[in-house]
Amino acid sequence: xxxxxxxxxxxxxxxxxxxxxxxxxxxxxxxxxxxxxxxxxxxxxxxxxxxxxxxxxxxxxxxxxxxxxxxxxxxxxxxxxxxxxxxxxxxxxxxxxxxxxxxxxxxxxxxxxxxxxxxxxxxxxxxxxxxxxxxxxxxxxxxxxxxxxxxxxxxxxxxxxxxxxxxxxxxxxxxxxxxxxxxxxxxxxxxxxxxxxxxxxxxx
Amino acid sequence: xxxxxxxxxxxxxxxxxxxxxxxxxxxxxxxxxxxxxxxxxxxxxxxxxxxxxxxxxxxxxxxxxxxxxxxxxxxxxxxxxxxxxxxxxxxxxxxxxxxxxxxxxxxxxxxxxxxxxxxxxxxxxxxxxxxxxxxxxxxxxxxxxxxxxxxxxxxxxxxxxxxxxxxxxxxxxxxxxxxxxxxxxxxxxxxxxxxxxxxxxxxx
Amino acid sequence: xxxxxxxxxxxxxxxxxxxxxxxxxxxxxxxxxxxxxxxxxxxxxxxxxxxxxxxxxxxxxxxxxxxxxxxxxxxxxxxxxxxxxxxxxxxxxxxxxxxxxxxxxxxxxxxxxxxxxxxxxxxxxxxxxxxxxxxxxxxxxxxxxxxxxxxxxxxxxxxxxxxxxxxxxxxxxxxxxxxxxxxxxxxxxxxxxxxxxxxxxxxx
Numbered sequence: 299x300x301x302x303x304x305x306x307x308x309x310x311x312x313x314x315x316x317x318x319x320x321x322x323x324x325x326x327x328x329x330x331x332x333x334x335x336x337x338x339x340x341x342x343x344x345x346x347x348x349x350x351x352x353x354x355x356x357x358x359x360x361x362x363x364x365x366x367x368x369x370x371x372x373x374x375x376x377x378x379x380x381x382x383x384x385x386x387x388x389x390x391x392x393x394x395x396x397x398x399x400x401x402x403x404x405x406x407x408x409x410x411x412x413x414x415x416x417x418x419x420x421x422x423x424x425x426x427x428x429x430x431x432x433x434x435x436x437x438x439x440x441x442x443x444x445x446x447x448x449x450x451x452x453x454x455x456x457x458x459x460x461x462x463x464x465x466x467x468x469x470x471x472x473x474x475x476x477x478x479x480x481x482x483x484x485x486x487x488x489x490x491x492x493x494x495x496x497x498x499x500x501x502x
Numbered sequence: 503x504x505x506x507x508x509x510x511x512x513x514x515x516x517x518x519x520x521x522x523x524x525x526x527x528x529x530x531x532x533x534x535x536x537x538x539x540x541x542x543x544x545x546x547x548x549x550x551x552x553x554x555x556x557x558x559x560x561x562x563x564x565x566x567x568x569x570x571x572x573x574x575x576x577x578x579x580x581x582x583x584x585x586x587x588x589x590x591x592x593x594x595x596x597x598x599x600x601x602x603x604x605x606x607x608x609x610x611x612x613x614x615x616x617x618x619x620x621x622x623x624x625x626x627x628x629x630x631x632x633x634x635x636x637x638x639x640x641x642x643x644x645x646x647x648x649x650x651x652x653x654x655x656x657x658x659x660x661x662x663x664x665x666x667x668x669x670x671x672x673x674x675x676x677x678x679x680x681x682x683x684x685x686x687x688x689x690x691x692x693x694x695x696x697x698x699x700x701x702x703x704x705x706x
Numbered sequence: 707x708x709x710x711x712x713x714x715x716x717x718x719x720x721x722x723x724x725x726x727x728x729x730x731x732x733x734x735x736x737x738x739x740x741x742x743x744x745x746x747x748x749x750x751x752x753x754x755x756x757x758x759x760x761x762x763x764x765x766x767x768x769x770x771x772x773x774x775x776x777x778x779x780x781x782x783x784x785x786x787x788x789x790x791x792x793x794x795x796x797x798x799x800x801x802x803x804x805x806x807x808x809x810x811x812x813x814x815x816x817x818x819x820x821x822x823x824x825x826x827x828x829x830x831x832x833x834x835x836x837x838x839x840x841x842x843x844x845x846x847x848x849x850x851x852x853x854x855x856x857x858x859x860x861x862x863x864x865x866x867x868x869x870x871x872x873x874x875x876x877x878x879x880x881x882x883x884x885x886x887x888x889x890x891x892x893x894x895x896x897x898x899x900x901x902x903x904x905x906x907x908x909x910x
Contacts, residue, residue, distance in 0.1 A: 415769055499732070
């Protein structure tokens with residue numbers, strides 16, 4: 299039995315943090331007010347939107363209520379007034395960001411399994427949910443996506459996704475499995491940042 | 503009672519002007535013949551395509567007939583032979599472009615309200631319809647989207663969108679409301695160009 | 707009567723070759739392991755995904771089984787260990803690539819006609835299927851899409867598409883028509899490479 303109030307809380311927290319990440323990039327790129335807002339939306343709901351389009355779940359999830367819209371819009375004045383503090387609070391930020399990608403991974407898997415996709419494809423859709431908001435943010439900012447070179451959070455997502463599928467095989471689906479899988483995402487990500495893990499692809 | 507022949511006329515005029523805008527960028531970037539055609543299509547039908555995908559209206563609108571395809575293709579020889587004149591006729595061009603974004607905004611709102619989305623989300627879909635053709639044009643040309651930095655037409659779209667929602671609250675939906683809302687878009691855009699309005703987002 | 711085992715074979719071969727093309731670009735751009743995998747997927751299934759989204763066929767085709775996923779993943783170690791040989795075997799590679807775009811064109815047309823789209827729009831969807839994987843690969847690598855400037859394979863796709871529509875008008879739909887249309891794609895592409903054909907768009 300899933301505790302949806304917990305899921306919803308982390309979903310909104312993740313959306314907020316992704317919005318902040320989009321706004322920070324937009325500020326750095328000297329985008330104007332609308333550039334900031336558009337990048338906030340693309341970063342925070344882009345991954346879930348692509349997932350929903352691909353699995354055929356439309357209108358896409360965030361459009362069905364106004365919670366996500368309000369969350370993203372709320373991030374704008376907060377970033378405007380607290381941008382210095384936010385830059386200092388990088389650790390708190392990182393925790394929420396990691397919680398966010400962890401949860402987006404699991405949500406993507408759940409939605410995909412529900413419509414009958416195979417676990418392999420569901421894992422991929424989980425990673426798409428978590429990673430493509432950032433990819434779209436970087437493409438719209440005219441950068442090479444960070445996830446292709448610097449960050450290995452795709453690896454953290456994949457580990458959490460596989461852990462979640464594995465746990466669901468050996469026990470009933472539950473919020474415990476979800477929290478364990480998110481813990482895997484957090485652990486791998488923090489370990490990788492601390493130890494500067496990287497997985498280069500050097501051909502001879 | 504909406505006058506669809508008027509809507510259809512402005513829709514096609516808007517599609518044509520957006521196609522011209524894509525072709526002009528493609529010429530400047532020295533794209534070849536197919537690059538020109540692809541950029542013409544992406545610019546003119548890109549925003550409506552993204553909106554239709556997100557609200558789940560497929561096959562997307564322009565694919566259901568050949569009017570849009572013919573309109574876009576017709577823009578290619580016209581730009582080829584009249585590119586110099588078109589560059590001189592910037593004012594006429596601007597009027598149509600502004601009519602186009604005005605109408606695309608209203609069309610996007612209408613289609614979204616029709617499938618039961620909230621007014622807030624409908625306003626966003628209106629802006630997506632009007633703005634994302636240009637965003638995709640710039641991304642495919644490897645530029646930072648103009649709407650993020652130089653042009654404030656997202657603001658014009660938003661103003662027109664809010665005017666339209668407001669007018670529909672106080673009176674019956676009608677072509678008058680639509681034309682008034684498009685007038686708001688045009689007025690805000692021309693005022694902003696004349697007075698060089700900008701809405702920077704400067705954090706301390 | 708279509709021979710689906712032949713279609714499936716060329717589909718998978720095309721997917722494999724497109725994956726290799728994505729991996730090669732990712733290696734050149736020094737992407738890490740996940741960047742390589744994501745670019746392999748985007749290149750190989752991107753065009754078909756966009757087509758399926760636009761015609762409203764979801765979940766998109768490749769997600770319904772694991773064949774495409776396995777094909778793309780298999781390309782990764784092969785490229786890792788054989789990258790030097792692959793660069794030498796450019797001709798074989800080119801044949802498969804051309805077979806791939808030929809077949810992707812025909813598949814896109816078939817799927818579009820089946821849901822009742824007009825032949826003109828079906829031809830466009832055929833070209834989208836064949837060309838947009840490469841467009842997305844280049845956009846995600848922060849390059850101007852190659853098809854806009856250097857390669858005229860959009861022209862080869864268009865020729866094959868028109869040949870296919872024409873052949874189906876004068877005879878029953880068959881694998882012969884399909885193979886003839888793919889031959890047109892191959893012939894035009896090889897001729898264009900050999901003779902350095904280009905179709906510039908130079909306005910006065």
